[in-house]
Amino acid sequence: MTEHGALNFSLLANFVHQVINPLNGVTGTLDNLIDGTIAEEHRRQQRLKAARAQLEHCIMLVRNLAYFSQISLDSGNTNPGKIQxxxxxxxxxxxxxxxxxxxxxxxxxxxxxxxxxxxxxxxxxxxxxxxxxxxxxxxxxxxxxxxxxxxxxxxxxxxxxxxxxxxxxxxxxxxxxxxxxxxxxxxxxxxxxxxxxxxxxxxxxxxxxxxxxxxxxxxxxxxxxxxxxxxxxxxxxxxxx
Ligand SMILES: Nc1ncnc2c1ncn2[C@@H]1O[C@H](COP(=O)(O)OP(=O)(O)OP(=O)(O)O)[C@@H](O)[C@H]1O
Ligand SMILES: [Mg+2]
The missing domain is CATH 3.30.565.10 (Histidine kinase-like ATPase, C-terminal domain)
Known part of the structure; x- marks a missing residue:
């Protein structure tokens, strides 16, 4: 694998890894809300806010991924991500x-x-x-x-x-x-x-x-x-x- 290929592979693997963890967190929160495990209203609010932050995190990572895949399609560019x-x-x-x-x-x-x-x-x-x-x-x-x-x-x-x-x-x-x-x-x-x-x-x-x-x-x-x-x-x- 070329250095450039290795870079793209590792970034892709990193994105997948970093997107899955917060999504699992959101799923866990939704499960708890559905089955009524979180009884108090203020705790529900806290968990919903945390879930929202986790989703925002995922959106940010997926945006990055889209950015990287776009840049790596651009054959002349040997330095993905290098924006100033x-x-x-x-x-x-x-x-x-x-x-x-x-x-x-x-x-x-x-x-x-x-x-x-x-x-x-x-x-x-x-x-x-x-x-x-x-x-x-x-x-x-x-x-x-x-x-x-x-x-x-x-x-x-x-x-x-x-x-x-x-x-x-x-x-x-x-x-x-x-x-x-x-x-x-x-x-x-x-x-x-x-x-x-x-x-x-x-x-x-x-x-x-x-x-x-x-x-x-x-x-x-x-x-x-x-x-x-x-x-x-x-x-x-x-x-x-
Ligand atoms: N703050 C830290 N304190 C002690 N050891 C650390 C710290 N940060 C990193 N390390 C060591 O460096 C290794 C490599 O870290 P890296 O973030 O690349 O991988 P990881 O955390 O094991 O896995 P991943 O980041 O993929 O979840 C870790 O496994 C750990 O041994
Ligand atoms: Mg780590």
């Missing part, structure tokens, strides 16, 4: 985090964006960037400890002049011999497999592809076996405020 729009980083992070509020609250996990005020901007594809952060939060919530905190810190690194967004969570660490592999297509860590049986090892591969190929950036991981602290660092070479 202004992406407001804190806004995209907050939108992505909203999808995981309920899942995080169930595990008493807090998602905290350190600097909401500075409107860091990059040129790129906002839908795909949102997807990067959604994959980040999906992992952070799934693999971190009950009652822990997920921190998101954007800042400008003086030495390189680049914008860095750091996402930190605490839980089972990524082992030293696994760190090279986490961005590979299909790779899942031993602790992750033991903790969450389902998963295809696509999330970080997709993040890396979108950051590198669509935004000219880099993504790296640091993980401490002593403290269980894992950080993903996303670097954007050009930015503005």
């Amino acid at each position: 729009k202004t992406c407001i980083i804190p806004q995209i992070i907050i939108e992505a985090a909203m999808y995981f509020q309920e899942m995080a609250a169930n595990r008493q996990i807090e998602i905290d964006l350190m600097d909401r005020a500075t409107q860091y901007r990059v040129q790129g594809n906002p839908d795909l960037l949102r997807q990067v952060f959604m994959n980040m939060f999906d992992n952070a919530v799934k693999y971190s400890a009950h009652g822990s905190k997920i921190l998101i810190e954007p800042w400008i690194q003086r030495s390189t002049g680049t914008l860095i967004v750091k996402i930190t969570s605490v839980g089972a660490p990524i082992l030293p011999n696994e760190r090279e592999d986490v961005f590979q297509l299909g790779f899942r860590g031993a602790a992750a497999k033991a903790r969450v049986a389902s998963g295809t090892g696509l999330g970080l591969y997709i993040c890396k592809t979108i950051i590198q190929e669509v935004h000219g950036g880099e993504i790296a991981v640091e993980s401490s076996s002593q403290t269980g602290i894992t950080s993903f660092l996303i670097r954007f070479p050009t930015w503005e405020v």
